[in-house]
Amino acid sequence: MNDIHATGHGTDDQLRRSLGIGRRGFLGTCTAVAAGAIAAPVLGAAPVQAAPAPGTPGKAKGHLLVPEDKRGIILYTVRDATGRDPLSTNLPSGFRAVFEQLARFGYRQVEFAGYGQHRNAPGGASLESVEGARLLRRWLDEYGLRAQGNHGFIPPSWPLTTADLDTFKKHLEIANILGMGHMGTGGDPTGSSYRADWDVAADKWNAMGEIARRAGIKLYTHNHDAAYGFLLDGGPLDAQGRPTRSSGIRKLEYFLSATDPKLVWLEMDIYWAHVAQYKFRTYTAHDGSTRQNIFDPAGLVARHHKRYPLFHAKDGVINTTNGQGYDMVPFGTGVIDYTTFFSRVGHPNYHNPMVEQDNAPSSTDPAQSLEHARIGYKNMAALRRK
Numbered sequence: 001m002n003d004i005h006a007t008g009h010g011t012d013d014q015l016r017r018s019l020g021i022g023r024r025g026f027l028g029t030c031t032a033v034a035a036g037a038i039a040a041p042v043l044g045a046a047p048v049q050a051a052p053a054p055g056t057p058g059k060a061k062g063h064l065l066v067p068e069d070k071r072g073i074i075l076y077t078v079r080d081a082t083g084r085d086p087l088s089t090n091l092p093s094g095f096r097a098v099f100e101q102l103a104r105f106g107y108r109q110v111e112f113a114g115y116g117q118h119r120n121a122p123g124g125a126s127l128e129s130v131e132g133a134r135l136l137r138r139w140l141d142e143y144g145l146r147a148q149g150n151h152g153f154i155p156p157s158w159p160l161t162t163a164d165l166d167t168f169k170k171h172l173e174i175a176n177i178l179g180m181g182h183m184g185t186g187g188d189p190t191g192s193s194y195r196a197d198w199d200v201a202a203d204k205w206n207a208m209g210e211i212a213r214r215a216g217i218k219l220y221t222h223n224h225d226a227a228y229g230f231l232l233d234g235g236p237l238d239a240q241g242r243p244t245r246s247s248g249i250r251k252l253e254y255f256l257s258a259t260d261p262k263l264v265w266l267e268m269d270i271y272w273a274h275v276a277q278y279k280f281r282t283y284t285a286h287d288g289s290t291r292q293n294i295f296d297p298a299g300l301v302a303r304h305h306k307r308y309p310l311f312h313a314k315d316g317v318i319n320t321t322n323g324q325g326y327d328m329v330p331f332g333t334g335v336i337d338y339t340t341f342f343s344r345v346g347h348p349n350y351h352n353p354m355v356e357q358d359n360a361p362s363s364t365d366p367a368q369s370l371e372h373a374r375i376g377y378k379n380m381a382a383l384r385r386k
Contacts, residue, residue, distance in 0.1 A: 072108065199258060224272040
């Protein structure tokens with residue numbers, strides 16, 4: 001693989017060659033990304049511009065909103081690259097080669113989404129073991145990367161079974177070998193809207209958080225839009241004796257109040273939080289009236305900033321026809337105002353934003369996810385305080 005400068009500012013030709021794609025395919029990818037950004041309606045701010053070339057005068061003024069050592073990516077974004085057969089392509093394949101490429105772009109942190117890769121990649125198909133973790137740690141160290149978290153195993157049962165507890169502890173051991181400060185999941189604590197179920201979830205997470213704390217790990221939950229819907233906690237009861245109306249408290253806000261801040265942390269997916277802002281705007285109060293409450297993602301983090309050590313930094317363009325309000329695009333090419341968000345939440349040396357794009361892998365362009373990872377890094381590095 002040809003080298004790309006470690007800051008991520010290598011030439012397009014260098015990147016194209018390193019990813020093994022032709023110039024026409026590379027330009028097509030770039031054109032599609034640019035078209036998505038141009039076509040997007042502006043919501044509060046223009047899309048973030050790519051980082052200026054080294055030596056460009058007057059373009060890098062202002063304070064960095066994301067310090068260099070905090071720029072990360074969740075490997076789910078490039079899952080096609082970690083999962084493909086290295087014997088069938090010249091593209092980076094498997095964990096080790098993908099780590100090398102991400103480090104060349106400039107990333108310094110990664111978040112895992114499991115420990116599986118193609119069986120022909122170095123280390124074999126599954127690295128979900130003590131031996132596999134040691135191998136992964138050696139590669140991370142080799143390329144100057146730090147593992148910051150993992151979307152892995154959280155026991156589904158409550159109370160915990162012996163088997164689930166043993167598996168949970170194994171994952172904590174793997175996290176320690178990898179040098180992670182955090183371990184979590186991509187699922188909500190509960191899919192329910194009822195306060196009683198969130199109370200049970202809080203008890204479970206407090207118990208698991210205590211186990212994780214003893215292992216030196218912070219346990220976190222990663223949430224999409226549903227968790228920011230309104231809690232059903234009062235009003236007339238339905239036929240099953242459950243409440244039908246809300247006090248206006250959002251489910252995850254209640255979870256924050258019901259869990260121990262020394263035991264349970266959260267990872268905000270900023271994109272999905274903005275989807276929740278679009279979707280969950282009104283609720284039926286206990287007295288039957290309809291009330292408005294617009295969700296403020298940055299405000300929630302600012303009030304509880306120590307509970308949010310991790311973010312997913314994911315971007316979108318406006319789409320009012322899909323029920324979510326946005327379509328995903330590479331980070332920095334959409335309309336979510338990350339300059340304002342990161343400025344409002346503050347504490348740049350505490351929070352760890354991970355670039356994520358669920359739809360980065362392409363069935364027709366195998367180099368797309370890594371190219372979008374490069375774009376994401378450049379745009380994250382370009383963020384400056386106004």
